[in-house]
Amino acid sequence: MKRIKTDLCIIGAGSGGLSVAAGAVQMGADVVLIEGHKMGGDCLNYGCVPSKALIAAGKAAHAMEAGDPFGVTAAAPKIDFNRAKAHVADVVKTIEPHDSVERFEGLGVNVIQEYGRFISPTEIQAGDTIIAARRFVIATGSSPLLPPIPGLDTVPYDTNETIFEQTKRPDHLLIIGGGPIGMEMAQAHRRLGCQVTVIEGGKALGKDDPEMAEIVLRNLKSEGIEIAEDALASEIRGAAGAIEVKTHDGRVFKGTHLLMAVGRKSNIERLDLEIAEIEVENNLIKVDAGLRTSNRKVYAIGDVASPLQFTHVAGYHAGIVIRSALTAMPAKARTYHIPWATYTDPELAQVGLTEAEAREKYGAKLEVLRFDFSGNDRLIADGKARGLIKVMVVKGKPVGASIAGPQAGELINTWALVIANGLKIGAVAAMVAPYPTVSEINKRVAGVYYSPRLFESNTVKRVVRAVQKWLP
Incomplete structure (x- = not known):
């Protein structure tokens, strides 16, 4: 030894x-x-990296069908599922040397x-x-967590550790679990030509702000993804190519393949x-x-x-x-400033407290700033002006931000910086963002904090009128 x-x-x-x-x-x-x-662990081999690569393949396929508003004739994409998975493998292989x-x-x-x-x-x-x-x-x-569902051990199934190795496209993918992994894989597979049904025992994307989650879920459903909520799986049966999931309320969902995505x-x-x-x-x-x-x-x-x-x-x-x-210097881990994002289309991101959490903690002291993505010129030009940002503010200091829309995972970085460093909303309002960019959304929502204080204040109006009388 x-x-x-x-x-x-x-x-x-x-x-x-x-x-x-x-x-x-x-x-x-x-x-x-x-x-x-x-x-490289789960992230490189089975998680963040391969999932984002598959999502990118799905986006490329979806783009071919989404050109009509721009005067580009839509065309049904010819999808080679094996090559899409080869792209995933190539991405992992490219990053592997670093780890x-x-x-x-x-x-x-x-x-x-x-x-x-x-x-x-x-x-x-x-x-x-x-x-x-x-x-x-x-x-x-x-x-991957595998719950003790009767029959699970009798049928073939995938988890995030095996799904990226499958090179044959599933005809109908059943996904048990409506969290970030389940929803990301649902959209990616749907865009690559699969029928997809998501079976969730509670609420899909249930850890996020429900108003924001609904924006994402509405779009996923519009793309043809079936999302069954309050559907707790009670039995799994069948065989390869013919799998059934029965839920506690008696519903039965049929598909050809099964992905387990209920947690970790x-x-x-x-x-x-x-x-x-x-x-x-x-x-x-x-x-x-x-x-x-x-x-x-x-x-x-x-x-x-x-x-x-x-x-x-x-x-x-x-x-x-x-x-x-x-x-040997003291160091403590905190959690209140940790952001997260779900990389569906549109994306979903959060840092700090949700609106419900902030209302429970701060009550009447809370102000909720809102800005709709329909007011962003860059997204209007891109044909993607659908989404919402909410920033929770207490005494001028942001305590949380929730975003659903294009590039939400990028937009949340500003608020992660603000909350981690205890900055006030004025720090974002003072920022000059290049025009036209999606990042203007952060500045615009910060401006919502000052609008009533400046434009609806009689005191401000009286001061401005008085000053005007003295100006030469």
């Missing part, structure tokens, strides 16, 4: 683990990185390609190597956390504000430690851990 002593040992080479490894080794630490599966063993070994990281498990509170075993470290970071991520579970089974005296709560590793576990030598980051299971959260956590573990 080989033994290694190191400054920092990281378990998991997904986005969070790779960020910690790259930052730590370049700052002078001795780093060991353990990964028993694929470098590769070779790159990280070139940086000076000792990469061990084995699964790791704790054998004591201060040691991990990976293959035939035992690693003792000053600090450990658990960054093992999450994987943290990857903790292999770690033997009890040996390391690490506590788990609700299937997540329990951490304090500094992301330390009950074992003070061990940190946990990303999906394995947070209900906010986003790649950018794992990257944010990595920065917190680097500061704490390498410099």
Whole structure:
């Protein structure tokens, strides 16, 4: 058995683990990185990257049918589903070197390609190597959650870990789960020529502002996607090419293929956390504000430690851990400033509090600023002037923003910056945006805060009239 002593040992080479490894080794630490599966983790191989590549293929197909308002004759796209999936594979392959063993070994990281498990509170075993470290970071991520639906084990099904490998187009794709993954895959597959039915036990896109979610859902339905809400799956039956999903209220949905997209579970089974005296709560590793576990030598980051299971959260956590573990400076993770986006068309994005959350917390102190995308000249020119932005403001300070519309995932960045830094609404109102751009939407909604104060105030009008009398 080989033994290694190191400054920092990281378990998991997904986005969070790779960020910690790259930052730590370049700052002078001795780093060991353990990964028993694929470098790059879920995001590169099964999540953010391939899903956005498939969405791009779907957009290209949809564009051929959407030219009529511009005087461009619509044409039914000839879709080669196999080539669309080849595009997905090419995108992953292009990004792979950035996350590769070779790159990280070139940086000076000792990469061990084995699964790791704790054998004591201060040691991990990976293959035939035992690693003792000053600090450990658990960054093992999450994987698809498979609920105990009777019959699921009797039919073929996909998850996000297998759907991108399917090169034959499904005739009719059934998707159980109406969250971001389910809705993104629904639209991408529909635009690539599949019939699609989404089966959701509660409300589709239920974690977002319902007014904003409805804008997105309305468009998905207009494209021919069937969305069944309050449809909790009770039984799955059939065989390849002929699958049925029965719900608790007696409805039966028939299709040829099945995608399970009901949520995620943290990857903790292999770690033997009890040996390391690490506590788990609700299937997540329990951490304090500094992301330390009950074992003070061990940190946990990303999906394995947070209900906010986003790649950018794992990257944010990595920065917190680097500061704490390498410099011994205090660092705490926050959540109120974390944005997220769903990359349907139109997109859906959120940062901070939703309107309902803000009303519950602040009551009458809350002002909700609204601006409809129909007032944006660039989107009018593009034929996409449909959407809405809402900004929740308390005493001049934004506490949340919700956006549904084109480029919502880009527009939300301004509000993420504002909320993270405690800026006031005037900071956005003072911004000069180039004309015509979609980003003017942010400035226009900020202007809504000042309109009644300037244009509906009798005091302002009296002052202006008085000043005019004194002007030469």
